[in-house]
Amino acid sequence: MIGIGRRGVLGAAGALALPAVLGATQGAGRARAQGRGVKIGLVAVQTGPQAALGTQLRDGFLQGLKHLDGKLGGLAAEIVPIDDELRPEVAVTKVRAALERDKVDVVVGVVFSNILAAIMRPVTESGTFLISTNAGPSTFAGRGCNPNFFTTSYNNDQVHSVMGQAAQDAGHKRVFVMVPNYQAGRDAVAGFKSRFKGEVVDEVYVPLTQLDFSAELAKIAASKPDALFTFMPGGLGVNLVRQYRQAGLAGIPFLSTFTVDEATLPAQQEAALGFFSAASWAPNMENAANTRFVRDFEASYGYVPASYAAQSYDAAMLLNSAIRKVGGNLAGKDALREALRAADFQSVRGSFKFGANHYPVQDFWLCQVAKRPDGKFQTETLRRVLEADVDPWAAECRMR
Template sequence: MIHAALAASALSLSFAAAAHADPIKIGFIGELSGPAAAVGQDMLDGFNLLLEEQGGKLGGHAIELIREDSQLKPDVARQAARSLVEKEKVPIITGVSFSNVMMAIHKYVTDHEVFLVGSNAGPSQIAGKQCSPYQFITSWQGDQAAEAVGKYAQEKGYKKVVVLAPNYQAGKDIVNGFKRYYKEPLADELYTSLKQMDFSSELSKVTAVEPDAVFAFFPGGMGIAFAKQYAQAGLSGKQPLLTTFVVDALSLPAIGDSAMGIISGGFWAPDFDNPQSRKFVKDFEAKYKRVPSNYAAQSYDAALLLDSAIAKVDGKVGDKPAFMAALKAADFKSVRGDFKFGNNHFPIQGMHIMEVVKDGQGRLNLKTIATPFKSYQDAYHGQCPLP
């Protein structure tokens, strides 16, 4: 009887210990202040949507989400990453909105064997030669959406195109992506500073060229300013505006009706007709009272990926080979439909063309009109030494 009582007592203590196990720490790095704050906040909201629906758990285990604001400053992001890794001892970092921030922290984080589940930035370097087995990107490689738009422009027969983008890694990747499938010589190639909000000089050059179409990439507040000024310059309706990440659920209310007809490339839109996407859109709108953007969608997928992988290892994320294999398996239902990782741990996925229209509720929204690429792997995976 004594032995039975001791055994029962030990079993009770083990259950109590399990019940009070320390939560798994996950660091979130994103732009949560300044002109790009809406992007970081939508990513955070997308991640939190699943986390809060599951009572603060992923994979059945309690999660402590530690937020860090990078302020769109690489030095600040490096300090945030160092704090998360060395002070908080996080095994996982997610988020990361901009490619210059990703390049500032990627090597440090992955060299410390911390899993980097990036849910926006996808610079070409980490898709290629600088890839790491500890990176798992749930968004896209930076060229891919622009490649889809370039193919669309080629198929539309546009012979004279001006491209505009900020002068940083993502801007260069996106322009390269557009040129990879748009085979005509560009009429002009214009670069701006990353924080520029006045595009009058560039738009004057566009007006002088009189192109068949304009292709532009400007994230966050830059995109809103550019789209408004494009319309104010009288270019809407004259030269079709082709974009990546200029028009989305974040920017459309601010741009207004002048956004009608703008073309955008991307991996997902709110009209996707699969069960996971429909549930995500419904739940996001119910909770946050707004349409989710692609930033929220890819961050929700990051939470779904972690949910599946943490469950597979029963919360033992310190078993790095097992957790790495669980992440690579990507055993979850993505908002974009099918999802699998390539050798460089970037998604193999479809890339689509969307047009700004009014939806059934009279809201500006994105309607999918074409799919130039299905099950498409990025252009840099062959440079990545991972098998």
């Protein structure tokens, strides 16, 4: 419960910034009525123990708007915040209202794949572009690809396959696998197994709401694997890491995705030190765009950005580049789609472009949790595992 309390503080800090940015866009509605504004529906969970992830996502996009003086492609930007509450039926209702009542031009955001799956059809069938800044399920990367859908994150399988390759490279023969029981969890297992060729000694699926892992930790101890592979986002990750350390299991290498990251480290702290993760981005990446982003984000919000924030920041920069390329003409959908495909912006990740299915082609890294000289915790890149990686479903996409 300590982790949940800390995330509440972060959420409050982020909330303070939202009115400031929205205030900067006052009058955007009037400008838009004159054909000079753009309205964005920003979907970010703000309810429950996973709110820290939504706060990161939201604040990353807002930081992008700060760097762009509240404009996208020269058009005044107006944000319509949407809390999906991590409930698909709620997400659909709120997104439909944003489309039909608020007349948003673009829908951006989404942390969890089950929420993305719920809103995909309502958004794209309305002719509106949907840009996911985190959720990247395989279902929309292959045969389910959509001309109105883009993601600035990854295909779910990819990040997990990085850890599968890392486990293979480390010579691990027997690995215990544990993930939440939903689409992204299943994608995690598939991704890990795609590159790990050893034995999976057990494959455990837990509810997305689980916070007590004592039974599962006992199984891990009894199995005596060479390593654990786990994907436990948000509150699940906070509790698992703390309980894993307390159970005396830290001697078993902790290989994870979206379990130890900047959204959870403020609550995990020393319990996560030395634990591994895989990612396409980390705060310590050395390029001009990332240095500026991390510095100004921390100054704005008082905490270290996670990939949720970085990918959302890139989405703001992507939209800015595309809208500018079409001269602010949001009505020309085909031209705007081509401008989005061009991805003509400087990513905080460095190398970035879209594949044929509108999923990124990018590098992936093995990272490790470290404590900074200022006492804050962050993940840091150790080595590049995959270079300019194309997700495994792209070949199945037949973009209509």
